[in-house]
Amino acid sequence: MSAARAGGCVLLEGAKRRQGLAVTHKRLNDLVSEVDRNSEHAIVQTILREFPGHSILAEEGSSNPMGDGSGTQWIIDPLDGTTNFLHGFDHFAVSIGVVHDGCLVAGVVFDPVRGHCFEACRGAGAFLNGERLQVANRAGMPEALISTGLPYPTAPDAPSYFRVLHQVWLGCRNVRRPGAAALDLAYVAAGFLDGFFEFALQPWDIAAGALLVQEAGGCVSDLHGGAEYLTHGYIAAATPAVHRDLLCAVQAADIGPAWYRYRPASLDRGLRVSAPGPSASARERNSLETKG
Structure with missing residues (x-):
């Protein structure tokens, strides 16, 4: 959670200066900004301070694919919704998944604009800001x-x-x-x-x-x-x-x-x-x- 919040703080600061951000294209219509990279750096550094040997796989290139062999990998999107972010459409988030021995065991999606923190641990349920989540009960x-x-x-x-x-x-x-x-x-x-x-x-x-x-x-x-x-x-x-x-x-x-x-x-x-x-x-x- 601290890693997701670290990335979210970078996104909120970047949102104050959207017009001046450096932006490049990874491919047609696939944008990446300096805020993506800065958020990723903040997230990765927060994780590695506590888990220096863990493997990292992140969208903007931060990687430590082998780690220390512990079998734990962090899968990171530092800014999901980059195009939304750059246009001032405030629907974006930090996403972090944790894999252990090939199994997805934890995940966080943090929306810094609304302060919504969605969290899940395998076998323990899913939560939004501490309140348990349940999918809707639609007939079809x-x-x-x-x-x-x-x-x-x-x-x-x-x-x-x-x-x-x-x-x-x-x-x-x-x-x-x-x-x-x-x-x-x-x-x-x-x-x-x-x-x-x-x-x-x-x-x-x-x-x-x-x-x-x-x-x-x-x-x-x-x-x-x-x-x-x-x-x-x-x-x-x-x-x-x-x-x-x-x-x-x-x-x-x-x-x-x-x-x-x-x-x-x-x-x-x-x-x-x-x-x-x-x-x-x-x-x-x-x-x-x-x-x-």
Whole structure:
């Protein structure tokens, strides 16, 4: 938590001088600012002061992929929603996931503007500022508010994405595109949203948020219902009933296997994570909801 707050302080200070920030392009429409890098530095230094041997995998390049061999890795997005931040649209966050021996065990998504701290530990539940979270109790897609993120115009899987979006839009109450995947997932965990799907994300975009959803009683998978969402970046996360309908929408879109060709750059930078299913506590809650 102290690491997320350290990054959040950098973001709030940077927001006061948005117009003068140095900004570069990683690729078309993918921006990175000096605030991204400064936030990452603050987060990493806070972590390494307490855990100097732990492995680090962070969006803007801070890395210590091997660490001391302890098996613990921190997966960091220092500013999820950079474009929002630069435009003064205050929907952005710090996202930090913790992996131990290949299993995602903890996650924090911190929204410094609203002071919202979403936290989860595997098997212990998910919380917003100390209050336990539970996903919404929707009957299915017709009642659901779904969030997503648009691909870059040149993305090879953009046509497949829009086929899926069309099917989701036809079946749900409405669709939102806020522009920060970590917050979208946190909002699913909190019941503000009922589902989320997106293509070709990186692990730092979704690691913490995925655990939040699971620990709040939701379901997280890749687009075919498997467990490869962290290693391939194609994700569906929702309440149990809405998740089933999301997967049906993907099937109806008939996008085939082409979407699965994406390989996140993080796989070449020492990613140590596997994609486990729901924790025991989440499975138990889902079972109770189904029986009820």
